[in-house]
Amino acid sequence: MKVKKALTIAGSDSGGGAGIQADIKTFQELGVYGMSVLTAVTSQNTLGVQAVYPLPPEAAARQIQSIGEDIGTDAVKTGMLFDAAVIKSVARSISSFGWEKVVVDPVMIAKGGTSLLQKEAIAALKEDLLPLAMVVTPNIPEAEELTGMAIKTEEEKKEAARVLHRLGASHVVMKGGHDEDVEKAVDILFDGENFFYFTSPRIQTKNTHGTGCTFSSAIAAELAKGHSVYNAVSTAKQFIQAAIEDSIQIGNGHGPTNHWAFGRRNQLGGKALE
Ligand SMILES: Nc1ncnc2c1ncn2[C@@H]1O[C@H](COP(=O)(O)OP(=O)(O)OP(=O)(O)O)[C@@H](O)[C@H]1O
Numbered sequence: 001m002k003v004k005k006a007l008t009i010a011g012s013d014s015g016g017g018a019g020i021q022a023d024i025k026t027f028q029e030l031g032v033y034g035m036s037v038l039t040a041v042t043s044q045n046t047l048g049v050q051a052v053y054p055l056p057p058e059a060a061a062r063q064i065q066s067i068g069e070d071i072g073t074d075a076v077k078t079g080m081l082f083d084a085a086v087i088k089s090v091a092r093s094i095s096s097f098g099w100e101k102v103v104v105d106p107v108m109i110a111k112g113g114t115s116l117l118q119k120e121a122i123a124a125l126k127e128d129l130l131p132l133a134m135v136v137t138p139n140i141p142e143a144e145e146l147t148g149m150a151i152k153t154e155e156e157k158k159e160a161a162r163v164l165h166r167l168g169a170s171h172v173v174m175k176g177g178h179d180e181d182v183e184k185a186v187d188i189l190f191d192g193e194n195f196f197y198f199t200s201p202r203i204q205t206k207n208t209h210g211t212g213c214t215f216s217s218a219i220a221a222e223l224a225k226g227h228s229v230y231n232a233v234s235t236a237k238q239f240i241q242a243a244i245e246d247s248i249q250i251g252n253g254h255g256p257t258n259h260w261a262f263g264r265r266n267q268l269g270g271k272a273l274e
């Protein structure tokens, strides 16, 4: 059979809730064939990141080459890239294959505070990767790092989106997962002209490990299937909402989201899982 394909370029999370593992599970659930290029291996569980083992930049370039020269892909998503050399190598490889449906999740810091991107790599992220992004999906702290702005108000969020668009990303999704004082989780999409709001009730749970990875890979999967950016973000928002509502209670810290919730609920006519 013919399938649509999606590629994640990211780090491994041994605990299975974020990184490459979250991405592949999301691709599978949304019906696209998933491929992965590893940039780093992390020792990680629900309590946090215990160790980071970066791979050399050639490893990313070589893996992308193997995929590009044979299989190809319909969409790409980047996650944890760790350092400037990997970012430059990934950007060069994506450009050389002319891949256009590129979702950049500018992963910087894991929930427990471990850095997944070196400080000096932020310039490379802005200069080399943002211009290739069809969609960039920063949370508020990441948007603050990328723009140098303090972002609190709605107008500041919109202004930061304009700045990121000017840096070369054709669409920007400002994620609202970190606005803990509001009752709703509001993500704002900017397409260079208009702002679109995606709003859902905020779920009170500690099990939000991997929300950002899952959300951005759902966008990539939907783009791979040929949907518009607006429709891809809309489905990704529903996917992550179900995944957090039915989140998984494992380990002693922040449990992961539930990647099969969206699909199973659709089969069950929208009911939450037991
Ligand atoms: N408690 C919540 N209830 C509902 N939606 C949420 C909640 N937390 C996050 N989201 C949604 O999950 C998606 C990811 O947003 P978030 O801001 O958490 O990303 P992130 O900080 O990059 O994730 P991560 O912590 O995995 O790096 C967004 O669509 C956001 O609105």
Ligand SMILES: Cc1ncc(CO)c(N)n1
Binding pocket: 010, 011, 012, 013, 018, 019, 020, 042, 044, 079, 080, 107, 109, 110, 111, 116, 209, 210, 211, 212, 213
């Ligand atoms: C490997 C990896 N990528 C991304 C994140 C961000 O959630 C994480 N915790 N681990």
